[in-house]
Each structure stands twice: as structure tokens, then as C-alpha cells.
Amino acid sequence: MTKKQKQLCIDILTWYHKEGRNLPWRKTRNPYRILVSEIMLQQTQVPRVIEKYKEFLRAFPTITALAEAKTADVITVWKGLGYNRRALFLQRTAQAVQKEFRGKFPRTLEELKTLPGVGDYTARAILSFAFDQPTPVLDTNHRKFYQKTFFGDEIKIDAELLKKAEEVIAFIATISLAEITPTQPPPTRGRGSFSLIYHWNQALMDWVSANTEKYTLPKIKKKKKAVPFKETDRYFRGRIVDVLREEGKIGIASLRKCYPEISDERFEKIVKKLEKDHLILRKNQSILLP
Numbered sequence: 001m002t003k004k005q006k007q008l009c010i011d012i013l014t015w016y017h018k019e020g021r022n023l024p025w026r027k028t029r030n031p032y033r034i035l036v037s038e039i040m041l042q043q044t045q046v047p048r049v050i051e052k053y054k055e056f057l058r059a060f061p062t063i064t065a066l067a068e069a070k071t072a073d074v075i076t077v078w079k080g081l082g083y084n085r086r087a088l089f090l091q092r093t094a095q096a097v098q099k100e101f102r103g104k105f106p107r108t109l110e111e112l113k114t115l116p117g118v119g120d121y122t123a124r125a126i127l128s129f130a131f132d133q134p135t136p137v138l139d140t141n142h143r144k145f146y147q148k149t150f151f152g153d154e155i156k157i158d159a160e161l162l163k164k165a166e167e168v169i170a171f172i173a174t175i176s177l178a179e180i181t182p183t184q185p186p187p188t189r190g191r192g193s194f195s196l197i198y199h200w201n202q203a204l205m206d207w208v209s210a211n212t213e214k215y216t217l218p219k220i221k222k223k224k225k226a227v228p229f230k231e232t233d234r235y236f237r238g239r240i241v242d243v244l245r246e247e248g249k250i251g252i253a254s255l256r257k258c259y260p261e262i263s264d265e266r267f268e269k270i271v272k273k274l275e276k277d278h279l280i281l282r283k284n285q286s287i288l289l290p
Contacts, residue, residue, distance in 0.1 A: 001171055005149060009168060013180045013196060016203035019210070021046075024053060026202060031105040031130035032063040032094070038122045039090050043083045052081055063103065067094040072289035075279065076245050084241050084279055089117025107131055120158075128201045132194050134173060136165035137201045141208035144215040153218050172200045236262065236270050241279060241289075249288040 020026075023046070025037035036056060040049045059077045060066040066074065071091060078087035093115045097105055105126065106112050112123035120138070127133040138146075138158055146161045146168075175196055208215045229235055236259060243250060243258070256267055271287065274280045280287045 001167060006171055008149065009172060009200070010175065010179055012203050012207050013172075013175070013200060016199060016206060017180060020199075020203060020206050024050060025129075029130055029132075031126050032066075033057065034126055034130040035093065035105075035118075035122070036090065038125050039086050039117065040081060042086065042122075044081050048080070052078075063094045063097055066091055067098045071278075072248075075241065075289050079242065079245050082238060084238070085277055086117065088278060092116035093118060105130070107133070109135070125201075128198055132198050134169055134195070134197045135201075136162060136169045138162055138165060139205065141205045141215075142201070144208050144217060145204050147217060148215050155218070169197055169200070172197050233266075233270050233273070236267075237274055237279075240270070240274060240287075244280065244287065244289045249283075249286050251286050252282075253285065255287065 025033060028034065037049070037053055040053055040056075044052075056077055060069055060074070069091065071088065074087050074091050075084055078084060081087075096115050097103060101111075106115075107127065109120075109123050109127065112118055112126055113120065115123075118126075124135050124137040125139075127135040128137055136142075138161060142165065143158070143161060146164050147156060150164045151160075173196075177196070180196065239259075240255065243255065252271070256264070259267060262270075271280070275282060275287075278290055281290050
């Protein structure tokens with residue numbers, strides 16, 4: 001790292017101490033709550049997630065409560081977040097932690113990635129944000145920062161970006177708190193202080209969001225014309241699940257009449273995919289939440 005790059009890291013941490021967002025999942029070390037926030041944030045903007053995060057934890061305050069809940073209840077509470085399969089992955093992860101790890105979240109990257117729906121980023125986020133391990137993370141904003149700061153517009157694969165992230169993490173580990181907060185108490189969270197590496201991983205999310213023009217990546221030409229969302233299968237999948245959230249159960253023939261704009265073949269394909277994904281159940285001539 002150059003002297004300029006190192007100073008940028010220090011400047012970002014200093015900025016974050018003053019300007020970092022006050023988000024509910026930054027006030028806990030509970031790996032279950034960190035997991036809930038990370039799964040919700042995968043496809044949903046922060047403002048929408050905040051209230052749903054609180055609502056979800058009121059309904060399922062512990063990993064045991066989620067693991068033992070009715071799947072239909074989990075899907076119902078998930079309303080408003082979209083990508084309903086995430087709710088299923090979250091519950092399956094809770095069940096796996098209960099069954100395979102005796103209710104305790106594993107603390108290695110390899111074991112965390114065996115959990116349903118937990119990929120490399122989410123596993124690293126749990127290690128960093130719940131267990132304060134010196135682990136680099138690579139979400140969209142992290143990726144943009146490492147890409148633009150160290151490689152410019154020469155797009156690199158994640159493996160190369162992670163190597164640079166590890167180099168930065170190694171540097172962050174050498175910084176003293178006095179360099180970041182010389183006249184203020186060190187940043188804290190939950191029951192006590194966290195390492196600057198933890199704060200660095202959080203800081204990049206806010207820093208890049210606050211400096212979007214600086215970290216804009218080159219646009220990749222799209223080969224196909226984008227289809228309006230309301231014409232996609234995902235749109236109709238979501239509407240069907242929403243009907244079941246309200247009705248609980250509905251006859252397939254009645255449901256079919258709700259979507260005259262699509263063909264019988266496409267309707268059946270959508271229903272079968274929902275069934276395959278375990279988001280619905282067929283019972284006689286009706287469907288319901290699992």
C-alpha cells in the first residue's frame with residue numbers, strides 16, 4: 001500500500017466515527033441478529049430493512065424461536081422484503097445451527113458456508129460483525145472501494161480484490177485508536193469496544209454510499225433489453241405469495257383468474273416453481289403456505 005492509500009484508510013475511519021449510520025444491527029454482537037440483518041440486506045435497501053428487521057426479531061427473538069416456527073408464519077412476517085426464498089434460507093439456517101452445531105454459530109469460514117443460503121460474504125460478515133475476527137468482507141460497496149482504489153477501472157475478480165482487502169486489514173491492525181479518535185472515546189458497540197477492523201468493514205459501506213460518484217464502476221453493456229418488473233415471473237411469484245399471506249389458502253382455479261394477462265402454461269410453470277422452492281404447498285385443488 002502507498003502512503004496515500006494508508007492515509008485514505010485512516011481518513012475513512014475518522015470520518016466514520018463522526019458520520020457512521022446508527023443502525024440497529026450495529027448495536028449487537030448476537031450472530032443470529034447479524035445473520036437476520038445480512039440476509040435481509042442482500043436484496044433490499046437499508047431504510048426498508050430497518051423496520052422489518054425489528055418486526056422480524058419481535059416475532060422470532062431467538063434462533064430457537066425461528067427454527068421452531070411454522071414456515072407459513074416466517075413467510076408471512078417476511079412480507080414487504082421480496083425474494084421470499086430468503087425467508088426459507090434463514091429458517092433453514094436456524095434449524096441447521098440448532099441441529100448440527102447445538103445452537104451455537106460456528107466460528108470458521110468453512111463451517112459457516114455450509115449453512116443454507118450463507119455464502120462467502122455473509123459468512124465473513126458474521127465472523128467480523130458478531131465475533132470481531134480480523135476478516136475482510138466483500139459486499140458491493142467493499143468491492144467498489146477496493147476496485148477503484150487499487151485497480152482503477154481495470155475490473156478484477158473477487159479473489160484478487162480479497163487479496164488487496166487482506167492487505168488493508170493487515171494495515172488497519174497496526175493503527176492505534178489515538179490516530180482515529182485523538183480527543184474522543186474509542187468507538188463502542190454492544191457490550192464494549194470492537195476492533196478497528198470491525199469498524200473498517202462497517203465504515204466502507206457508509207463511505208462508498210456517501211461518495212457514489214467517486215466509486216462508480218464502468219458499465220457493462222447489456223446484451224438483452226431489460227424486461228419491466230411487472231412482466232417478470234418474479235413479480236407474479238411475489239403476488240401469489242402475497243395472496244396466500246392474506247387468504248391463507250386459495251383454490252388454484254380462483255387464483256388463475258387473478259392473472260388473465262399470462263398464459264395457462266406460464267401460470268402453471270410459476271406455480272410449479274413456487275412449489276419446488278417450498279414456498280407453497282398443493283392440497284387437492286388448492287394451494288397454501290407451507
